[in-house]
Every structure is written in structure tokens, then in C-alpha cells.
Amino acid sequence: MSNHSTDSPDLWSHIVRGAVTDLRAQASASGEAMPPSALEDLQRIFSLASTLEEQLAALHSHHDLMNTISAMRGYAEMLQEDIGAQQPALNDSLTRLLKATANAAASATNGADAQRPPVMAAEPGFILAVDDLAENRELVARYLSRSGHLVVTAASGAEALRALAESDVDVVLLDLMMPDMDGREVLRRIKANPDWRATPVIVISGSQDMDGIIACIEAGADDYLFKPFNPVLLQARIKAGIERKRWHDREEQYRQQLERNEKFIRATFGRYLSDEIVTDILERPEGLELGGDLREVTIMMSDIRGFTSLSEHLGPAEVVAMLNRYLGTMTDIIMAHSGTIDEFIGDAILAVFGAPQRRDDDADRAVRCALAMQAAMQGINTDNAAAGLPALTTGIALNTGAVIAGNIGSERRSKYGFVGHPMNVTSRIEDHCRGGEILISDSTAVKLSGRYTLSDRRELEARGLDQTVVVHRIEEYRDG
Incomplete structure (x- = not known):
């Protein structure tokens, strides 16, 4: 025996x-x-x-x-x-x-099943087989090529990383025991790279150390197979890995498409609405619902003095060029101060500070914005002179009060707008502005926390208003 x-x-x-x-x-x-x-x-x-x-x-x-x-x-x-x-x-x-x-x-392997049933078919994929032994690389390549896969091999960790950098790999078959850079380090680098981390990695090793297996799975390995591997099991793992990679690739394409669509929407609607309103619409499901709420805001109205008479002596193309130059510059300044442009009314601009997003310095930003707008007129007029166009002067009015802010209109057509008595008061103040002036109401002056030079206090008897309106002229902002 x-x-x-x-x-x-x-x-x-x-x-x-x-x-x-x-x-x-x-x-x-x-x-x-x-x-x-x-x-x-x-x-x-x-x-x-x-x-x-x-x-x-x-x-x-x-x-x-x-x-x-x-x-x-x-x-x-x-x-x-x-x-x-x-x-x-x-x-x-x-x-x-x-x-x-x-x-x-x-x-x-302590009696593990080593039978080899026929190789099952899988969706063809691009497979990277990493092993320092030439015969193992060749066998894996021949097995998988017969199933329709495109297989590239790497004899070292460094070679594997170069292959990943040059190709869109669907699945990596990774040996652990390799000289120089072992499989664990290759796995760590794959999962640390944002371009590769979604690529499934199947570790194939002769080692059955349980702690090592757990460490690989925790490091991001999608599976762990023992040598000698079962071709059917390997094909099943590869098929699952390819499907995961395909889903990830499709999700990434959808995400990129959504980002492109959102950029297009923001760029398109940003020409008609402020960035904050566009963000409110895109990020909140209720952003398009009709209705509004009571907000304290600082309202700005700006108008070119004598624009109607100026435009009568110019051709349509010249009027549009002059108006677009002015409105383009003013728009950039208002947005830089986080103002919400409600609308352009011919040569007039209606903007609001404090909606849809409220800030503690709404009134101060509105005043500094108005000063920046008046300062920019010199550059606009220099460009107008170079183009043979007349110089422009503007009057700007600021008023602070509670208005209803929200989506106003109908289900077919609506806009984010403002309704309330302070809107009318601002319009009446703007009627009294001379070229180059900034007039602010008393309600705005008391909200200011910065240091400004105020002058020319006036009491306005405005048509349509039951009481006089006290206004001040803003001269400058004294920093510090």
C-alpha cells in the first residue's frame, strides 16, 4: 500500500x-x-x-x-x-x-474544483493582460482572442500603466507577483487615476492568502481569481466587467452631454436673464412656478439723457451700435456687482439688488455699481467719438423698499419680475436725474454701511405720489 x-x-x-x-x-x-x-x-x-x-x-x-x-x-x-x-x-x-x-x-488548492467546461461567449472587449511570465500572457491572449476580444499584454507594471495611458481599456487582468512594481501598486495607481478608476480590474494570482485577497478588494479590485483560472469563470468575470465599463462610459457621455446642454442653456438664457435667475430655474424644480414673495430690494433705474432726440439724427445701424456698446458695458458692470437685470426698456435699464438672492450689502453694492457705471461713460464716449457718434450722459436712480419678486405672467409666458410701490418711486426719482447724476432715496441712504459723499438733498414732488420723496446725490465712495 x-x-x-x-x-x-x-x-x-x-x-x-x-x-x-x-x-x-x-x-x-x-x-x-x-x-x-x-x-x-x-x-x-x-x-x-x-x-x-x-x-x-x-x-x-x-x-x-x-x-x-x-x-x-x-x-x-x-x-x-x-x-x-x-x-x-x-x-x-x-x-x-x-x-x-x-x-x-x-x-x-485543497480540492477546489478544477474542471474546465467549454468557454462561454462574451461581448467583445479590449482587454489588457498584465503578467511577467510570457507563457501566461500568451495563453490569456489566445484564450480571449478566440472569443473575439482584442487583447494587449504587458510584462510589467510600468508597461501596463503606459498601455492604459494610450488606450481605452475595458478590463485589466492583473497578476500580483511581479518584479519592480507589483500588482498591488499597479492597482493602487489605476484606482487613483480619475481617467482609469472606472476600469474593472480582475486580479489573477496563484496566492490564496486571504488577507491579501481582502486587501486587493478593498483597494478597488473588482474580482480575484486563482491560478490556474477556469476559462468559463474568467469569461463570466470579463463579461460582467465589460458591461460595467460600458454602463460607466454611457453615463459619462450622458453627464458630458448634460453639462454641454446646461452650458448652452446658461449661455442662451443668460442673455435675457441674470445668472442667479438662470441658476434658480435650473437647480430648483419650483423655479419655474408662478408666484412670488415679499422682498426688500434696492432698485436701480438708468437712462440715457436725450436719447430720443439723439437717435433721430442717426441711421438705424448707428443707433443700434451705440446702444449695444452702452448696454453691453453696463450689463457687465451690473453683473459684476451681483445685480439682477430685470429688463431693458429702449435705452433704459431696470436692475434690482436683493433678489432672487439677498445679501446684507445689497444697498452698498447698488451704489458702488452706479458709481462704476458713471465712471465707465468716459470710455464709452471715447469709443463713440472714434466711430463718429455723439457723446452720451446718463442719470441713475436708486431706491430701497419692499416689492413682490417672483415669476409673473401666465403658464405660456412668464418672467421673473418685480411689482410694488417702490418700483414707481424709483421711476419718478429717475425722471429728476440730470446727466451724470446718481440720486438715491432716503430709504437707500439709511441702509448704507460704507462711507460715501452725499450732497444736494432734495424733496421731490413726484406725480402719482401722495407724499414727497427725499433724495440725495451720491458724489463718491470713500474707501476706508
């Missing part, structure tokens, strides 16, 4: 050795009838058998043994698939070798 158990390395080594010897004899008998590629695969099997003997004698690591057994099985399967039907005797020898290596792998 033998003293060896079925799990003994000596016993399964003996069985594998016998199967290889039998295969060598059958190959010698039928070698002349075999194509060169089959002869090359046979030579690889014999070379791997010698390597396995050396590894057993030197007590090599479990990882090395699994690599060698996996490669032997892979070449035997390839050879059986290529010439088995034409060489029945050689096919029987290959079958015995496959059974011997399967038993060897099962013994080395």
Missing part, C-alpha cells in the same frame, strides 16, 4: 510526469503529421513540465507552482482544440495530461 495520500505533491508530480511521458511518446509517433504551431505548443508543454520538476525539487512558492500548472493546462487545451480530431491517439494523451494537471491543481 502506498504511503502517499491523494494530496501528496510527490504523487501528483508522479502522475503529471507519467502523462507528459505518454504525450511525448505519442507526439514522437505522429510528429510529422502535425503543423509547426502544434509542435511549438508541445515543446512548451515539455519545457513547463521540466520547470515544474525543478520548482518541486526546490520547494518553490505556491504562486510559482500554480503559474506553471496553469500554463501547462492552457497549452494542452489549445493543442487538443487545434488537432485533437485529427490525432486520436495524441488527443487521448492530452486528455490524460489535462486530468493529471487538474488533479494537481485541485490538490494544491
